[in-house]
Amino acid sequence: MKLLMVEDNKSVSEMMSMFFQKEGWDVSFAYDGIEAVDMFNEDPDSWDIITLDLNLPKKDGMEVAKEIRAKSKSVPIIMLTARDSDSDQVLGFEMGADDYVTKPFSPITLVARIKALQRRAHAEAQPEAPKHPEEQKKKEYQIKTAHFKLNTNTREAYLDGQLIPDLTPKEFELLNALAQKPRQVYSREQLLELVWGYEYYGDERxxxxxxxxxxxxxxxxxxxxxxxxxxxxxxxxxxxVDKPK
Structure with a gap:
């Protein structure tokens, strides 16, 4: 796995470098926002995962995430930040982050989060076996209720015939997980396991x-x-839901 860690604190980078090397990962480090964007843009398709500090010199992590997402919609991004508020988390997700780890963090926790995101990204990238046209037609919508339908092939969801706009990968997966069993209550821990693929290391926020x-x-x-x-x-x-909006 090829990983880009964007972190201006070199002591943190050096510490994580030991853990990444133990996993056998190919890791590069960027120490400011401009360097991070330049390194990513050299070969956008080569990166398997990015850990991105929010507080960076020259260009902050939010802007870096936005620029990375303009080049790649799929590369997993984990935000690393000392900030600890819901508004910061939501803003990070809006900019394209897939997960959020608050400093100070355990290196083991970060490694577990990286592995979980990479497993899910790899699973999503696997092509499905071709289907017979009639079978494909029957499975046009994998979830369909009186008011809602969802297609995992096109990754689209509709409410009363209207497309729910601009769903990120994780938002779609959350909706898919919940809608598979209407009215079944899921705990935050269960949703972490279903959508993010980890259990003990999850952050319910x-x-x-x-x-x-x-x-x-x-x-x-x-x-x-x-x-x-x-x-x-x-x-x-x-x-x-009684009628369309």
Whole structure:
């Protein structure tokens, strides 16, 4: 795996370098935002994962993430930051981050997050076996309810016939996981396991931040179908949707 770590604190980079080498990963380091963008742009398709500090000299991590996403929609990005607020997390996800790790962090935790994101990215990249036209037609929508339908091949979701706009990969996967079993309540820990692929090392606020953005996009086209079950987690429920917006 080829990894780009963008981190202005060289002591952190040196510490993580030992852990990355132990995994056998090919790691490059950038120490400011401009260097990070230049290194990424040299060969955008060659990188398997990026860890990106939010507080960087010359160009901050949010802008770096935005520029990377303009070149690659799929390379996984983990934000690393000393900031610890929901607004910062949401902004990071809006800029294209897939996960969020707050400093100070355990090197073992970061390695686990990287492995989980890479496993999922690799699984999503595997081509599906060709389907017979009739079989493909039957599976046009893998999830279909009275008001909602979702196609995992096109990665599109519709509420009362209207496309839910601009879903990020993680937002789509969250919606897919919840909608597969309408009205079943999922804890944040379960959603971390289903969508991010890790259990013990998960940060529940990652789920909350993604749910917040997902709800905003759903509300652009119709009634809210992601419900909070206080003290437990979240569920998909479109039983209260009576008509299109």
């Amino acid at each position: 990652t789920v909350d931040a993604h749910i917040k953005k997902l709800r905003q996009k759903i509300e652009e086209v119709g009634p809210q179908v992601i419900q909070t079950v206080w003290g437990v987690g979240y569920k998909f429920d479109d039983s209260e």
